[in-house]
Amino acid sequence: MIKGIQTKIILLFFVLVIVIIGILFFFQINTLEALKTQIDVLNKQAFDNVLTEKILQTKLITIITVIIFSIITLLIGYFIWKTVTKPINNLITNAEKIAKGEEIVIKETKKNNTQVAELVNAFSIMTTELKQNLNEMGKQKKQIETILLHMTDGIIAFDMEGKIIHINPAAQKLLSLNTQDNNFNTIFKKLNTEINLEKIIYLENWTSSEQRLNIDGKYVNLFFAPFQDENDKPAGVIVVIQDITEHVKLDNMRKEFVADVSHELKTPITSIMGYADTLLESEYDKEMQTKFLEVISSEARRMAKLVTDLLTLSRYDNKKIIKEEATFDLGDLTKKCIERLRFEVEKKNHNIECFVTANVPPVNADKYGIERVILNIISNAIKYTPENGIIKVYVGFVYNDAYIKVIDNGIGIPEQDLSRIFERFYRVDKARTREMGGTGLGLPIAKEIIEQNKGSIDIKSETGKGTEVVIRIPVYKKI
Numbered sequence: 001m002i003k004g005i006q007t008k009i010i011l012l013f014f015v016l017v018i019v020i021i022g023i024l025f026f027f028q029i030n031t032l033e034a035l036k037t038q039i040d041v042l043n044k045q046a047f048d049n050v051l052t053e054k055i056l057q058t059k060l061i062t063i064i065t066v067i068i069f070s071i072i073t074l075l076i077g078y079f080i081w082k083t084v085t086k087p088i089n090n091l092i093t094n095a096e097k098i099a100k101g102e103e104i105v106i107k108e109t110k111k112n113n114t115q116v117a118e119l120v121n122a123f124s125i126m127t128t129e130l131k132q133n134l135n136e137m138g139k140q141k142k143q144i145e146t147i148l149l150h151m152t153d154g155i156i157a158f159d160m161e162g163k164i165i166h167i168n169p170a171a172q173k174l175l176s177l178n179t180q181d182n183n184f185n186t187i188f189k190k191l192n193t194e195i196n197l198e199k200i201i202y203l204e205n206w207t208s209s210e211q212r213l214n215i216d217g218k219y220v221n222l223f224f225a226p227f228q229d230e231n232d233k234p235a236g237v238i239v240v241i242q243d244i245t246e247h248v249k250l251d252n253m254r255k256e257f258v259a260d261v262s263h264e265l266k267t268p269i270t271s272i273m274g275y276a277d278t279l280l281e282s283e284y285d286k287e288m289q290t291k292f293l294e295v296i297s298s299e300a301r302r303m304a305k306l307v308t309d310l311l312t313l314s315r316y317d318n319k320k321i322i323k324e325e326a327t328f329d330l331g332d333l334t335k336k337c338i339e340r341l342r343f344e345v346e347k348k349n350h351n352i353e354c355f356v357t358a359n360v361p362p363v364n365a366d367k368y369g370i371e372r373v374i375l376n377i378i379s380n381a382i383k384y385t386p387e388n389g390i391i392k393v394y395v396g397f398v399y400n401d402a403y404i405k406v407i408d409n410g411i412g413i414p415e416q417d418l419s420r421i422f423e424r425f426y427r428v429d430k431a432r433t434r435e436m437g438g439t440g441l442g443l444p445i446a447k448e449i450i451e452q453n454k455g456s457i458d459i460k461s462e463t464g465k466g467t468e469v470v471i472r473i474p475v476y477k478k479i
Contacts, residue, residue, distance in 0.1 A: 154241030
């Protein structure tokens with residue numbers, strides 16, 4: 001069948017060329033004949049001889065051209081038959097014999113199928129390489145899709161018309177997109193921002209490639225990067241979306257922290273300078289001088305405590321605190337802390353009770369740090385509970401943690417403030433806290449200490465009904 005097709009192609013090609021040459025020859029002869037009839041009668045005989053000679057030459061050249069072309073066509077046909085058609089025909093013949101159950105003589109196979117084997121080998125190598133390339137491309141495609149699928153940053157790719165080529169789930173979530181948001185202009189008009197696709201692509205060096213947006217309380221940073229095709233021509237834009245909400249919050253907290261530190265230091269310094277200048281400028285009796293000096297001393301101690309707390313926090317932040325871990329009984333440590341605060345308890349006429357569950361396993365932690373936390377929590381319960389209040393302290397064991405629970409019936413903490421009480425310098429009632437000598441750093445320091453000892457601290461409270469603080473510390477496990 002293949003041989004017949006090859007023969008038909010060669011014959012068709014040959015006949016087509018013969019027809020074209022014949023048409024050209026016929027057209028040339030007719031042209032010359034027409035020219036011959038128009039020649040002046042005086043020169044007719046001389047020109048006729050020349051014209052006849054030219055016609056004979058043209059016929060001879062045409063015949064030679066046809067013969068040469070026929071030989072070339074036959075040679076090409078033979079080459080195609082020998083190198084392509086014959087091996088394939090042999091392959092088909094042998095395959096048909098095998099399919100019919102006939103035996104192929106080894107000599108005949110070797111003789112006729114040498115070129116087939118080479119051809120098959122070439123096809124096999126090409127197929128193997130193509131398969132490997134396709135597998136590698138498929139593997140890389142899956143890797144890229146997996147990376148984009150699980151990235152926390154959003155990725156959107158747009159073509160030159162602004163249509164979405166690819167978008168990952170993070171981008172849909174960060175920008176709050178739905179199925180209708182499938183175009184560059186639609187998406188960024190919805191976000192109330194003016195971003196031009198053409199400017200980003202063609203004026204990259206003169207256009208801002210970053211934008212910061214606030215979307216439903218979330219802060220996101222958008223980075224636009226044009227990309228090119230294999231011919232280095234613009235092909236579209238890739239947008240990277242990063243959630244920077246935490247960074248913005250931390251930056252705001254840092255600014256608030258600096259402002260709070262400045263304010264907290266400025267207040268006692270102003271008082272000290274004011275009373276000191278007053279003493280220097282005027283003469284007062286012994287009693288007034290003593291009163292002014294007491295205020296100066298109180299403000300100086302308050303400033304020293306603030307600086308000490310700041311340094312403590314800084315050391316915890318930079319992991320420069322040297323923890324002296326020890327194994328100790330949490331119940332005994334809690335009772336000692338209550339005894340140290342007995343004077344403050346009696347001063348406000350509170351009723352404080354401590355209940356220790358039997359068989360509380362010892363803990364292995366920074367004893368000095370844990371003691372500081374217990375003192376801070378119980379001291380807060382004493383401060384913010386009105387006179388004749390009730391404070392209960394429980395020490396127990398649950399699962400793998402020892403715990404301390406401090407419950408009071410004090411003024412409580414408003415619900416909207418509970419999520420921020422561990423922020424540095426955050427105070428529910430700043431005026432009252434400052435009056436009681438608080439710096440707003442006690443709970444942040446307590447949280448740092450507990451977390452560095454692999455524990456946790458939780459606070460529940462209700463305004464006017466009291467507060468409950470629970471501290472958990474892992475118990476000591478013998479190896």
